[in-house]
Amino acid sequence: MTADPHQAWLDAIAAGDEAAMRRFYETYAGAVYAFALRRLDEPAEAADLLHDVMLEVWRKAAGYQGRSRVRTWLLGIAHHRILDRLRALGRARRREDPEADAAAHPDERGNTLAAVAGAGDARQVRRCLDGLPAIHRQVMHLAFYQELSYPEIAAVLGCPSGTVKTRMMHARRAMKRCLEAAGLGA
């Protein structure tokens, strides 16, 4: 794997360089906050989680070994923190679906034009995302917002690549149904 260009920041952070920490924060805070918000739902909770994750980076930057991209490593830390927080809040298993395999086929696609119309409306997309089970919302966020590959998403979540693809299929179908309904209703 090619070395991540941001690894130098982590080396500097490990040496106590606050300016490097600021550059790191400015680059990645949005990604960590958005990831946390997708799972925790509460802006204040997501802001606290971002704070805790960045503090962990400050303390443990030397632990980054270059086995993955910095973003993947960072979101892996965030994922574990989110699970800890959900356990503390007593809602770790909120709205999760069984992992039945999706035998999806384009023939099931319904009214794609209506779904595309719905997908152009950010508020409608947010409403549909909020309606997804947490684990499906999470992979959609990691693929489309964080732009991670499916092996990277598997590394962040600590699950097999096949599971990521299955969750993405479920998420895609549910989003399409929801957006179709919105597009047809407009």
Added chain:
Amino acid sequence: MNDATRHPLDLLPFLVNGTLSAAEREQVERHLAACAACREEAGFLRALKDGVRAAETAGPGELGWQRLQRALRQDGRSPRRRAPGWMKLALAASLGAVVLQTALLLDRSGDRVYRPAGEQTTGAVVQLRFRAQATEAQIRALLQAVGGRIVDGPGALGVYRVQLAVDPGDTGALRRRIESLRAQDAVVTHVAPD
């Protein structure tokens, strides 16, 4: 089912986000060239990706950084920042002033409304956000009225943690105290159990 007839729906999201390996991308693009249904599906996923990105909310920004910076500096690991000799002297003098002010503040234990986060606490804690227009005098009066002390905050969104002179096990008393805080809507916008 071989590659030519199998619809690669599981890979299409990762074609759209540009993360497939070269071999996978070539396989999927070959299929798309011959499959109108999958091309349509890829179009939907591109629109969905744009929608998901637009739907995300911005983070705490500069306020979040300032909060983190305070924590970094309290973390016991000195940041690597070069400072000239005169600045070190000025810093030492400022630190002395802070220590003195802190000692004076802590000595006024009879009417203090702030308690360092690490200090032993026993009362129930609530989360509280003050109105932007609330004055220091209003906040102090409110805290004194409910026997409250700020033990943490503000967080990135302006939330403070306030310890009340209420036994955490006494849920009835805690509920009444929260109700009385909520009634002060000219000073606070949010009150919730911690």
